[in-house]
Amino acid sequence: MKRTLAVLLTVAALTAPLAGCSSKSKTVTGTVVSKDTNYECKTKKKGTKKTRSCHTEYELTVHTKGGDEEEIDVSSSAYGNCVEGSSYPKCTTR
Numbered sequence: 001m002k003r004t005l006a007v008l009l010t011v012a013a014l015t016a017p018l019a020g021c022s023s024k025s026k027t028v029t030g031t032v033v034s035k036d037t038n039y040e041c042k043t044k045k046k047g048t049k050k051t052r053s054c055h056t057e058y059e060l061t062v063h064t065k066g067g068d069e070e071e072i073d074v075s076s077s078a079y080g081n082c083v084e085g086s087s088y089p090k091c092t093t094r
Helices: 002-025 076-081
Strands: 030-046 049-064 069-074
Touching: 030 069, 049 076
Parallel strands: none
Antiparallel strands: 030 049, 049 069
């Protein structure tokens, strides 16, 4: 019984910080006003061995109907399909 309770408390403690992440997944609609890419590299050290991994992040800035601008991370194909002035998220499904 104590073990089950400990497991449940651990799971609750680990998932509580994730509860705030759901608001980030809200649906944004509007017009693409700019595009940006970020090339990031990270070096990890494990013992005496270093590994370096790099990736490109694709972002669209969308002007919403409410007048706000929001940056949205998208896939490389969605980034290529959406040009400035196009309607988001409709442009992602070409």
